[in-house]
Amino acid sequence: MNKRFLVFLSSRKSWTLPYIIFSAIFVVIPLFLIVVYAFTDDNGHLTLANFQKFFEHPEAINTFVYSIGIAIITTLVCLLLGYPAAWILSNSKLNRSKTMVVLFILPMWVNILVRTLATVALFDFFSIPLGEGALIFGMVYNFVPFMIYPIYNTLQKMDHSYIEAAQDLGANPLQVFLKAVLPLSMPGVMSGIMMVFMPTISTFAIAELLTMNNIKLFGTTIQENINNSMWNYGAALSLIMLLLIAATSLFSTDDKDNSNEGGGLW
Amino acid sequence: MVKKIFAQAYLWILLLLLYSPIVIIVIYSFTEAKVLGNWTGFSTKLYTSLFTTGTHHSLMNALINTITIALLAATASTLLGSVAAIGIFNLKSRSRKAISFVNSIPVLNGDIITGISLFLLFVSLGITQGYTTVVLAHITFCTPYVVLSVLPRLKQMNPNIYEAALDLGATPMQALWKVIVPEIRPGMISGFMLALTLSIDDFAVTVFTIGNQGLETLSTYIYADARKGGLTPELRPLSAIIFVVVLALLIVINYRAGKAKKK
Amino acid sequence: MQEDKSIIEVSHVSKYFGEKTALDDVTLNVKKGEFVTILGPSGCGKTTLLRLIAGFQTASEGEIRISGKEITQTPPHKRPVNTVFQKYALFPHLNVYDNIAFGLKLKKTPKQTIGKKVKAALKMVGMTDYEYRDVDSLSGGQQQRVAIARAIVNEPEVLLLDEPLAALDLKMRKDMQMELKEMHKSLGITFVYVTHDQEEALTLSDTIVVMSEGKIQQIGTPIDIYNEPINSFVADFIGESNILNGKMIHDKLVRFCGTEFECVDEGFGENVPVDVVIRPEDLYIFPVSDMAQLTGVVQTSIFKGVHYEMTVLCGGYEFLVQDYHHFEVGAEVGLLVKPFDIHIMKKERICNTFEGKLLDATHVEFLGCSFECAPVEGMEPDTNVKVEVDFDKVILQDNEEDGTLTGEVKFILYKGDHYHLTVFSDWDENVFVDTNDVWDDGDRVGITIPPDAIRVIKITD
Numbered sequence: 001m002n003k004r005f006l007v008f009l010s011s012r013k014s015w016t017l018p019y020i021i022f023s024a025i026f027v028v029i030p031l032f033l034i035v036v037y038a039f040t041d042d043n044g045h046l047t048l049a050n051f052q053k054f055f056e057h058p059e060a061i062n063t064f065v066y067s068i069g070i071a072i073i074t075t076l077v078c079l080l081l082g083y084p085a086a087w088i089l090s091n092s093k094l095n096r097s098k099t100m101v102v103l104f105i106l107p108m109w110v111n112i113l114v115r116t117l118a119t120v121a122l123f124d125f126f127s128i129p130l131g132e133g134a135l136i137f138g139m140v141y142n143f144v145p146f147m148i149y150p151i152y153n154t155l156q157k158m159d160h161s162y163i164e165a166a167q168d169l170g171a172n173p174l175q176v177f178l179k180a181v182l183p184l185s186m187p188g189v190m191s192g193i194m195m196v197f198m199p200t201i202s203t204f205a206i207a208e209l210l211t212m213n214n215i216k217l218f219g220t221t222i223q224e225n226i227n228n229s230m231w232n233y234g235a236a237l238s239l240i241m242l243l244l245i246a247a248t249s250l251f252s253t254d255d256k257d258n259s260n261e262g263g264g265l266w
Numbered sequence: 267m268v269k270k271i272f273a274q275a276y277l278w279i280l281l282l283l284l285y286s287p288i289v290i291i292v293i294y295s296f297t298e299a300k301v302l303g304n305w306t307g308f309s310t311k312l313y314t315s316l317f318t319t320g321t322h323h324s325l326m327n328a329l330i331n332t333i334t335i336a337l338l339a340a341t342a343s344t345l346l347g348s349v350a351a352i353g354i355f356n357l358k359s360r361s362r363k364a365i366s367f368v369n370s371i372p373v374l375n376g377d378i379i380t381g382i383s384l385f386l387l388f389v390s391l392g393i394t395q396g397y398t399t400v401v402l403a404h405i406t407f408c409t410p411y412v413v414l415s416v417l418p419r420l421k422q423m424n425p426n427i428y429e430a431a432l433d434l435g436a437t438p439m440q441a442l443w444k445v446i447v448p449e450i451r452p453g454m455i456s457g458f459m460l461a462l463t464l465s466i467d468d469f470a471v472t473v474f475t476i477g478n479q480g481l482e483t484l485s486t487y488i489y490a491d492a493r494k495g496g497l498t499p500e501l502r503p504l505s506a507i508i509f510v511v512v513l514a515l516l517i518v519i520n521y522r523a524g525k526a527k528k529k
Numbered sequence: 530m531q532e533d534k535s536i537i538e539v540s541h542v543s544k545y546f547g548e549k550t551a552l553d554d555v556t557l558n559v560k561k562g563e564f565v566t567i568l569g570p571s572g573c574g575k576t577t578l579l580r581l582i583a584g585f586q587t588a589s590e591g592e593i594r595i596s597g598k599e600i601t602q603t604p605p606h607k608r609p610v611n612t613v614f615q616k617y618a619l620f621p622h623l624n625v626y627d628n629i630a631f632g633l634k635l636k637k638t639p640k641q642t643i644g645k646k647v648k649a650a651l652k653m654v655g656m657t658d659y660e661y662r663d664v665d666s667l668s669g670g671q672q673q674r675v676a677i678a679r680a681i682v683n684e685p686e687v688l689l690l691d692e693p694l695a696a697l698d699l700k701m702r703k704d705m706q707m708e709l710k711e712m713h714k715s716l717g718i719t720f721v722y723v724t725h726d727q728e729e730a731l732t733l734s735d736t737i738v739v740m741s742e743g744k745i746q747q748i749g750t751p752i753d754i755y756n757e758p759i760n761s762f763v764a765d766f767i768g769e770s771n772i773l774n775g776k777m778i779h780d781k782l783v784r785f786c787g788t789e790f791e792c793v794d795e796g797f798g799e800n801v802p803v804d805v806v807i808r809p810e811d812l813y814i815f816p817v818s819d820m821a822q823l824t825g826v827v828q829t830s831i832f833k834g835v836h837y838e839m840t841v842l843c844g845g846y847e848f849l850v851q852d853y854h855h856f857e858v859g860a861e862v863g864l865l866v867k868p869f870d871i872h873i874m875k876k877e878r879i880c881n882t883f884e885g886k887l888l889d890a891t892h893v894e895f896l897g898c899s900f901e902c903a904p905v906e907g908m909e910p911d912t913n914v915k916v917e918v919d920f921d922k923v924i925l926q927d928n929e930e931d932g933t934l935t936g937e938v939k940f941i942l943y944k945g946d947h948y949h950l951t952v953f954s955d956w957d958e959n960v961f962v963d964t965n966d967v968w969d970d971g972d973r974v975g976i977t978i979p980p981d982a983i984r985v986i987k988i989t990d
Contacts, residue, residue, distance in 0.1 A: 012438075015353030016365060019346055019409070023368050026406040030383030031371070037386055085280055094273040102520055107284050109512040112467055113488045114505045117497055118287030121302040125290065141284065194374070202376025205469055209492055219378050226382060226474070231389070238382050242375070249374050426618035429585050432605040433612045434632035434683065441606075444631075448622040 034242065037235030050236035060221060064240070067218035070132075071200040074139045075147075078196045079189070081140065082147035086188075087181075089148070090155035101152060108145050115142060116209050130212050138210040139200050146195040154188030155181070197248060202241060288509060295502035302497060316500045325500055328487040335397070335483060336465035339404035344458045346405065347412025348450065352442075354413065355420040372407045373414070377470030380407055385474040395477025403475040404465045411464065412457030419453035420446075536561040536687060536719050537582060542591030544577055544743075548957065551577040553743040555591070559687075559721060559736075564713050566722045566730040569740035570766065570940075575723045576691055578740070582721065583612045583689050596686060611680035615692040617672040619664040625651075625675050626660040632683040650682040653712065670701045677712070687719045694729065706732055727767045731755065739763050760874050761949075764806040765942055771812075771848050773945045775805035775873070783873060786846045786945070788822060790866070794873040804874040809851040811870035814839065814862050821863025823848075827856045846945035881918040881961055885985075886911065893985055897956035898934045902983040915986040920949065920963035922982030925974045932975020936960060938968045952976060 008014055041047045054060050088094045089101050107115060119138045123130060158181070166180040204219030218241065225234035290302075295313070299306045316325075354365050372380055384403045388395050427449070431441035469485035476486055491498050537559040544552040552574045559565050567575040580586045582593060584605030593601045600608055611632070619628050629650055633643045651657050654674040664672060673693055680688055690709075694702045710733055713720050724730055730737050731751045739746045739754060739762075747759040758764035761772050775785030780795040785805045797803060817824050825843030837855045841848045841862060848864060856862055885895030887910055893902045895916045908914070929935045936954035943949075950962045952974060960976055968974070 012356045013353055015349050016357065017353070019350030019353070019413075020365065022346060022405075022409070023365075026384065026387070026402065027368060027371050030380075030387040033386040033390055034379070034383050081280065085277060088273040088277055091273075094270050099517075099520065100277060102516055103281055104284070106513060106516060107288065108467070109463060109516075110288060110505065110509050111484060111488065113469055113485055113492070114291070114501065115287060117302070117488070117492060118291045118505075121290050121294070122287045124302070141287070144280075144284070198374060198376055202378040202470075204378060205473075205489055219376070222378060222382065223473075226385065231386065234382065235386065238379055242379055245374060245376060245379070424616055424618055426614040426616060427620055429583075429605070430612065430614060430618040430620070430679075431631070432585070433583060433610075434679065435606045435635045436631075437606055438604075440635065445620055448620075451622075 031242070034235045034238050037232050038239040039236075041232055050233050051240075053233060054236060054240065060237070063216055063221050064218050067201060068244070070136065070139070070217065071197055074136055074143065074200045075193055075197045077136065077140045078144045078147040079193065082144050082192065083151055083189070086148045086151035086155055089152050090158075104148050105145050112142060113205060113209070116206050120209060130210060130214065132211075132215065135207060135210045135215055138206065139203070142206065143196045143200060146199075147192040150191040150195060151185060151188040154185045158184050194249065198245060201244065288505075291502055292506045292509070295506040298499070300499055302499075302502065312499055312503045316503050324482065325487060325498060325504065328482040328484050329504065331397075331482065332466055332484040335401055335404060336462050338401050339408055339465045340458050340461035342401070343405045343408035343412050343461045344454055347409045347457055348416050348454050350409070351413045351416035351420060351450070351453075352446070355417065369410045369413050371410075373410045377407075377468070378474075381471040381474030384471065388475065394479070395475055396479050396481055399475045399477065400472055400481070400483070403471050404461075404468065407468070407471060408461035408464055411460045412454070415457040415460065416450050416453040419450040423449050534561050535559065536596055537721070538592075538594040538597075539578070539582070540592050540594075542578075542581060542588045542593060544574075544581060544586065545589045550743050552581070552588075555743075555745055557738060557745060557748070559719060562717055562719055564710075564720045564722065564733060564735045565738060566724060566734035566736070567738045567740060568724055568727060568730040568766075569746075570725055573740045574743040575725075575740050577743075579612075579689050579691050579721065579723045582687075583610055584608050609685055610687040610689055611683050611685040612689040612691065613673070613676050613680050613693045615695050617669075617676045617696075619672055619676055619679070621664060623664070624660070625656070625662050625664060625667075628664060628675060629679045629682050631679065636683075646682050647678075650678040653681065653715075654678045655708070669697050670705065673697065673705065677709075681712075681716060681718075685718065687721060688716075690720060690722045692724055693722075695724070695726075702729070709733065731767070739766065741766075757872065758806060758874065760877055761804045761806070761942055762940070764804075764872070764874070769809050769849060769851075771805075771807045771809065771945060772942060773805045773807075773846060775803050777801045777803050777873065781868075783871065786823060787844050790822065790871060791868045792871040792873060793869050794871075797873065797875065802876050802879050804876055806872040806874060807848075807866055807870060809838070809849040810836075811866055812848060812850045812852075813865040814841065814850050814852045814854070814856060815865075817861050817863045820865055822866065823864040825862060825864065827858050827860045827862055830855065830858055847943075848945065878961065880920060881916075881923070883916045883918070883958065885914050885916040887914050887985065891980075893983060896934055896954055896958055896960070900933060900978055900983055901980045902985055903981055905985045908985075908987060913988055915988055917984040917986060918978055918982055920961050921947075922979065923960060923962040924977040924979065925950075925952070925962060925964060925966070925968065926977060927974070929973055929975045932977050934976050936974060936976055938970060938972040938974060941968065941970060 038050055039046055039048070041049060085104065089104070116138060119134075119141055120130065123134050128134060162180050162184060163176055166176045171179060202219050204217060204223045207215060207217040208220055218237070222234055222237045222241070225231075225237065294302055294305070296308055296310065297304075297306050298309045298311050350365075354362055354369075357365065381403070384399070384406065385395075388399050393399060423446075427445055428441055431445040432438065436444060466484075469489065472483055473486055473489065476483070482490070488497070488501060491501070535558040537557070539555055539557040542552055542555045543550065555574075555578060557578075567578060569575045577586065581588050582595075584600070584603060584607075588601055591601070592599060595609060620631065623631070626647055629647045630643050633646060638646070647660070648657070651659060654677050656671065656674050656678065659667070659671070659675070664675065667675065673696075677693070693709075694705050697705060706729060709720075709722075722730075722733060731754075734751055736748065737751055737754050738748050741762050747754060747763050749757075754763065754767055758767060758770075764770045764772055773785045775783050777783050777794075777797040777800070778789065779799045780797075781792055783790050783792050783794070783803065783805060815821070823843040825841040825848070828840040828842050828847070830837055830839045832855075833851075836851045836853050839850045839852070839856060841850055841864060843864060850864070883895040885893050887893050887905060887908055888899060889910050890904050890906075891901055892899050893905070893914065893916060894900070925938075926932050934954055934956060936952040938950055939953045939959075940951035941948055944963075947963050947965050948968070950964060950968060952960045952962055954960050954976060962976075
């Protein structure tokens with residue numbers, strides 16, 4: 001065994017080892033398998049047929065585009081509803097109680113499917129037809145806490161003197177918001193968007209239940225293929241979604257690793 | 267003043283919207299109707315039949331599975347994640363970035379991708395899917411959250427306190443146990459709670475890794491139920507009970523945290 | 530009596546962090562029972578030295594002994610020293626009592642003894658009755674007292690203090706200084722104290738170790754260090770001083786500011802460039818008369834509580850003068866300094882010297898860059914050479930891109946009529962510059978050296 005490895009083992013750095021092995025088996029290799037399956041056929045031969053099938057199938061592409069659309073709309077509605085709520089919650093003049101914050105997060109603790117079915121019941125109760133509107137409402141209802149919480153967190157931590165400084169420099173309330181509060185809360189907004197967009201784009205069961213199987217989202221397409229043992233095609237579709245997710249996270253990534261370099265301290 | 271009323275009104279309307287489905291579930295748990303939305307008079311029959319042994323064996327089984335899986339997964343991921351966080355904290359910045367990247371994959375990835383990728387793993391290895399695979403899958407997506415909640419505690423910690431412990435005669439292991447662990451304990455607890463919640467709430471990953479040996483968690487049970495057409499009426503009182511228990515727990519935790527702060 | 534016995538022996542210790550040298554061949558002996566202060570600006574290596582003694586880091590080279598025992602590689606928990614940290618480092622999850630008892634419990638001391646010792650330690654630091662308080666509820670000064678109690682309760686042979694008062698406000702700091710001194714007296718153990726505050730060092734210590742750039746500059750009693758600084762760095766760092774370029778005419782006669790002065794120093798040789806140090810309180814100021822060695826005009830005058838601090842311009846040189854008497858700005862005054870108040874120091878260097886390599890007849894490489902130079906004759910390309918550049922020929926530029934190489938202004942010395950700067954080049958070598966321009970510590974600059982300023986000298990072996 002080489003000496004550097006022995007040094008690594010004896011230091012506390014080696015405590016990462018179990019997790020590195022675990023992640024390799026359960027995170028890295030499985031992702032790799034998606035790629036392998038996506039580029040092979042049933043007999044394990046290398047092929048592009050799975051992607052060909054996707055691009056030749058207008059139905060699949062339509063579902064894909066439609067899902068992206070629904071996810072974008074859901075995210076926007078969540079942002080429009082969630083930002084004011086987060087702002088009010090974090091503003092000490094308008095809201096003093098921490099309990100309010102907890103109340104907004106609480107629904108997340110109820111099983112997502114039960115919540116969805118309850119929403120369906122609510123629509124039934126008011127005789128609202130189950131369709132696109134219901135789908136978006138249901139998703140917003142499910143995911144708006146994920147938007148509120150990160151924004152609330154950044155607003156909460158924001159130094160109040162920035163606002164005072166902006167006021168002092170002659171900004172009116174609207175300018176204070178646009179020039180100081182909004183830019184400073186962007187990290188929270190970005191992570192809120194990620195936290196809503198990612199699950200909405202990949203959701204499947206919720207859409208099924210909310211629309212009584214009338215509207216099909218991309219997630220459902222993937223799940224159906226896997227369930228019908230079309231693993232290779234399912235893997236190819238997963239890979240397409242994976243690329244979409246990767247692109248989205250790259251777009252919204254800002255290097256916020258502002259950790260001080262405490263490495264090797266102990 | 268007007269502004270405040272307006273703001274408060276906004277919050278309450280939003281809350282009303284968020285809670286209305288849950289309220290409906292709770293209300294309709296006190297009636298016997300098979301279909302949610304039909305009111306056939308007040309009754310606690312659903313509650314009694316939920317707890318009558320035998321009648322809803324499969325539902326209670328699913329509930330027990332959900333809870334035990336969540337406890338196992340949360341415990342394992344808290345241990346794995348905390349140890350990993352201590353290791354990551356000691357790494358030089360480049361390898362730290364690499365591990366942080368791998369750590370963020372299950373967080374950013376859609377559930378469905380995680381589920382399918384694990385499904386393909388188990389299939390390729392020829393492992394029969396069941397209880398163990400579900401637990402492993404849950405550990406996979408829970409551990410990153412533990413790492414993410416423990417690491418900040420380590421970063422906030424005064425780096426000298428570990429040295430102070432050594433200086434006072436503690437061996438590195440003693441210093442870790444007596445000083446570092448108490449410091450990161452809040453992070454471990456919140457990581458554990460988060461893992462528990464995520465595990466209980468999970469559907470997408472579970473459905474791909476649960477196999478077809480007849481194992482059910484609450485999520486898969488409800489899903490199968492809903493697909494068959496209707497919801498088992500007893501799910502209403504069960505959801506209501508879960509909701510009330512969680513609500514009570516949160517209120518107690520919040521109240522005690524508030525009191526601890528004042529002290 | 531064991532008074533003279535060394536308790537800490539640091540011999541030829543160096544510490545490297547990657548490419549950086551934090552400590553460069555440091556040798557230091559600390560006598561038993563002494564109060565030693567390691568003094569220096571931030572980044573001079575003083576904390577690193579303390580951490581090597583405590584065992585939080587290990588020396589790259591050299592040896593450290595405590596009580597005669599070699600401990601260079603010994604882990605910190607096996608060393609007979611205890612540390613007080615700058616940011617207290619109290620364990621936040623333990624109360625005052627448990628913090629102090631931490632070390633004793635690890636040693637499996639009986640419970641009753643622990644109780645007694647903790648009480649005694651608390652009394653020592655004036656914190657009786659604080660046992661069961663939460664450490665977060667204490668003020669900074671109180672926390673530092675608990676930290677001191679936590680260290681001394683273990684009865685270490687040496688107490689290491691890493692800028693323990695730096696985070697406290699001025700009043701608190703003064704009080705704590707007195708208490709530390711008292712504590713040192715009554716405990717009778719060795720204190721090694723790290724600080725960047727020269728006043729604190731002068732007040733507290735038996736011995737001061739002045740450090741700069743990883744090297745020990747001077748070791749001595751506070752009075753020695755103040756009165757006989759060994760070089761311009763020490764003179765500038767300890768107290769306030771006028772540091773001027775001068776020339777030693779012969780023994781006991783020095784010329785600076787255009788005038789010849791009698792002094793008491795000998796043995797520098799004849800016509801040798803030297804640094805002259807005069808403390809501001811050693812300059813006598815009075816209305817112009819025959820007694821004046823120098824005459825000048827008062828430029829500024831500030832009331833400092835007890836004395837006035839004035840700057841006087843004499844023949845192009847600015848002098849800092851402290852006196853109880855006040856002279857109006859613009860007044861013509863005479864200055865006088867007594868021979869024994871003139872401190873002469875050998876110059877560490879009279880010009881920049883670099884190792885380099887001749888590239889061709891008109892180019893030479895040093896500091897990692899190629900410079901154009903006046904034509905060199907009689908040397909082959911690729912010969913290793915010595916390069917000399919006068920301090921005042923180096924040009925600094927605001928815009929980093931304009932320079933041949935870049936660096937950071939690290940140390941500024943005012944020499945009466947110009948500034949002497951130490952610029953840390955990005956090639957990890959110091960470039961010394963004389964300039965009339967005002968730069969700040971930490972400024973990024975571009976460095977240019979004109980061709981005719983570069984002297985290429987053949988290395989003769």
